[in-house]
Amino acid sequence: MRPRSTARRALAAALALALLAFPALYGCAPQQQETAREDAVLLGFSQLGWESAWRIGNSLDIQEAAERAGVQLMFDNAQQKQENQIKAIRSFIAYQVDVIAFAPIVEHGWDTVLQEAKDAGIPVLLTDRLIVTDDPSLYVGYVGADFLEEGRKAGRFLIEKADREGLTDLKIVELSGTLSSSPMQQRGEGFRAVIEGDERFEIIETMSGDFLRSKGKECMESMLERHEKIDVLYSHNDAMTLGAIEAIEEAGLVPGEDIIIITVDGEQAAIDLLQEGKINCVVECTPMLGDIIMELAKKLAAGEEIPRVTNPEERAFTEFDEDLMDIPPRGY
Numbered sequence: 250m251r252p253r254s255t256a257r258r259a260l261a262a263a264l265a266l267a268l269l270a271f272p273a274l275y276g277c278a279p280q281q282q283e284t285a286r287e288d289a290v291l292l293g294f295s296q297l298g299w300e301s302a303w304r305i306g307n308s309l310d311i312q313e314a315a316e317r318a319g320v321q322l323m324f325d326n327a328q329q330k331q332e333n334q335i336k337a338i339r340s341f342i343a344y345q346v347d348v349i350a351f352a353p354i355v356e357h358g359w360d361t362v363l364q365e366a367k368d369a370g371i372p373v374l375l376t377d378r379l380i381v382t383d384d385p386s387l388y389v390g391y392v393g394a395d396f397l398e399e400g401r402k403a404g405r406f407l408i409e410k411a412d413r414e415g416l417t418d419l420k421i422v423e424l425s426g427t428l429s430s431s432p433m434q435q436r437g438e439g440f441r442a443v444i445e446g447d448e449r450f451e452i453i454e455t456m457s458g459d460f461l462r463s464k465g466k467e468c469m470e471s472m473l474e475r476h477e478k479i480d481v482l483y484s485h486n487d488a489m490t491l492g493a494i495e496a497i498e499e500a501g502l503v504p505g506e507d508i509i510i511i512t513v514d515g516e517q518a519a520i521d522l523l524q525e526g527k528i529n530c531v532v533e534c535t536p537m538l539g540d541i542i543m544e545l546a547k548k549l550a551a552g553e554e555i556p557r558v559t560n561p562e563e564r565a566f567t568e569f570d571e572d573l574m575d576i577p578p579r580g581y
């Protein structure tokens with residue numbers, strides 16, 4: 250770890266406080282700075298926004314994990330803008346943090362700022378989402394879900410459902426996440442890879458709801474108006490699904506029965522609807538990445554190697570599960 254002066258530590262703490270754009274939304278943001286020890290690892294974290302319960306759960310988990318691990322956290326929320334993430338990363342470089350971690354809102358456009366971090370000798374950890382770059386040395390590792398596998402799980406559930414119930418001629422609509430984000434790309438790809446070539450299934454439309462509940466509702470309303478027959482909704486996150494379910498019910502249809510609903514994430518509200526029969530399958534994507542991030546940040550600060558990819562263990566919850574009513578509280 251590079252030596253740091255007390256003056257720099259004080260400056261870093263001041264910057265961190267300035268970076269905390271909306272502490273009231275967290276209610277717990279600045280304490281890390283007060284309790285941080287002089288020799289603590291300094292981690293700059295750029296969160297991409299506030300678009301979903303998943304994201305809020307993820308931010309809280311990271312802040313609590315930093316506290317537990319004694320890591321000093323400079324946390325910035327980019328309000329859904331890549332340029333804000335780039336600015337935050339530049340601030341972290343200017344303050345010579347030990348490690349930078351960030352959740353990239355989209356896949357492309359990071360090379361310049363990551364080259365700056367590399368030139369400054371600061372290791373960068375990708376969390377939650379991936380980037381596309383020609384230079385893999387621009388980041389040291391990724392911790393987050395396997396989105397392709399999530400898409401495949403969604404497809405496998407649909408096949409199981411059709412097999413068990415003898416369903417054919419299923420018209421599918423897809424609500425995709427933020428365009429050009431890695432979960433949007435790969436959840437779509439994994440799903441297609443599994444159902445492709447099976448004549449029982451046809452994706453009739455894909456619309457991006459940007460991972461937002463409000464847009465999920467709007468998109469579903471417009472698809473219900475334009476298509477006479479919709480049998481399946483595959484939605485890339487729970488927030489959009491919750492909005493879409495409102496639209497389905499307002500149209501006088503029964504979610505989970507008239508339309509098979511497959512969603513990704515696993516927030517409590519979605520699990521509740523699965524238990525009520527309004528959702529048929531929830532593919533888990535955990536936001537609880539904080540402890541792993543802190544462990545990896547400490548290793549990086551100590552100059553140790555870390556795995557290139559760390560995927561948390563995840564499952565799918567479906568209407569066919571025997572333990573459907575015993576799913577432990579999700580915590581977000």
Ligand code: GYE
Pocket residue numbers: 300301302303304377378394432460485486487488513514534
């Ligand atoms: O599924 C969604 C969130 O990047 C995995 O982003 C994350 C996704 C998550 O807004 O709810």
